[in-house]
Amino acid sequence: xxxxxxxxxxxxxxxxxxxxxxxxxxxxxxxxxxxxxxxxxxxxxxxxxxxxxxxxxxxxxxxxxxxxxxxxxxxxxxxxxxxxxxxxxxxxxxxxxxxxxxxxxxxxxxxxxxxxxxxxxxxxxxxxxxxxxxxxxxxxxxxxxxxxxxxxxxxxxxxxxxxxxxxxxxxxxxxxxx
Numbered sequence: 001x002x003x004x005x006x007x008x009x010x011x012x013x014x015x016x017x018x019x020x021x022x023x024x025x026x027x028x029x030x031x032x033x034x035x036x037x038x039x040x041x042x043x044x045x046x047x048x049x050x051x052x053x054x055x056x057x058x059x060x061x062x063x064x065x066x067x068x069x070x071x072x073x074x075x076x077x078x079x080x081x082x083x084x085x086x087x088x089x090x091x092x093x094x095x096x097x098x099x100x101x102x103x104x105x106x107x108x109x110x111x112x113x114x115x116x117x118x119x120x121x122x123x124x125x126x127x128x129x130x131x132x133x134x135x136x137x138x139x140x141x142x143x144x145x146x147x148x149x150x151x152x153x154x155x156x157x158x159x160x161x162x163x164x165x166x167x168x169x170x171x172x173x174x175x176x177x178x
Contacts, residue, residue: 001177004069007103011096014074017157021065021176025152028055030144039119044128047120048145051129055147064178065111071096071173072159089171090121097173098138104177111178116140117150117171143174 001018008016034042034049041048053061073096075089097114104112119142120126122135133139143150150172154161161170 001067001069003107004100004104004175004177008069008071008096008100011099012073012092013071013096015070015072015159017070017159019068019070019157021062021068023153023157024062024068024174025149025156026055026059026062026147027149027152028147030149031055031147034145041119041126045119045126045142046129046131046133047116047126047139047141049142052141052145058146062176065113065176067177069100069175069177070153070157070159071100071175072154072161073169073171073173074160075169075171077168086169087121089169090116090118093117093171093173094120094122094138094140097140097175100175104175109177113176114140115143115146115148115174115176117143117173119145140173143172148174 005016005018031049043050073089073093077085093116097116101112101114120139122138127134151161154172161172
């Protein structure tokens with residue numbers, strides 16, 4: 001686990017922390033926020049609801065894991081963060097989680113599974129449920145879409161996270177380890 005934590009930092013993560021899966025806060029209301037107000041990715045992105053496991057199914061699967069690596073990218077800008085810059089950092093998170101999942105496989109964790117904050121950003125427009133993913137090996141499900149309360153989880157494990165600044169971003173990812 002320490003090797004994966006170090007790898008996350010080498011790949012560009014600001015912070016990486018090994019946690020017990022019992023530290024992960026699941027709350028159905030997080031998934032509800034995909035619907036209220038309706039997110040523009042809902043039913044249009046393969047890695048977002050309703051195209052994911054239900055929160056109950058995810059909760060059941062999560063119990064089969066023992067540890068997780070919480071990965072955080074923190075980024076600050078003097079002015080307001082543009083959508084282009086936000087997408088660039090979201091793609092960095094995608095790559096970090098993808099690489100960590102591959103590394104975990106080589107380290108003997110074949111069931112390691114990565115999740116990313118927000119919606120998948122690999123394509124500017126997802127093919128949606130009627131199509132086939134153009135990046136099936138890179139695409140990762142949304143943490144929030146699985147029902148994980150990222151804010152409460154970060155607080156619980158002692159990492160910063162807030163929405164109070166328009167010039168600061170926190171992108172969070174999670175690697176589940178069996």
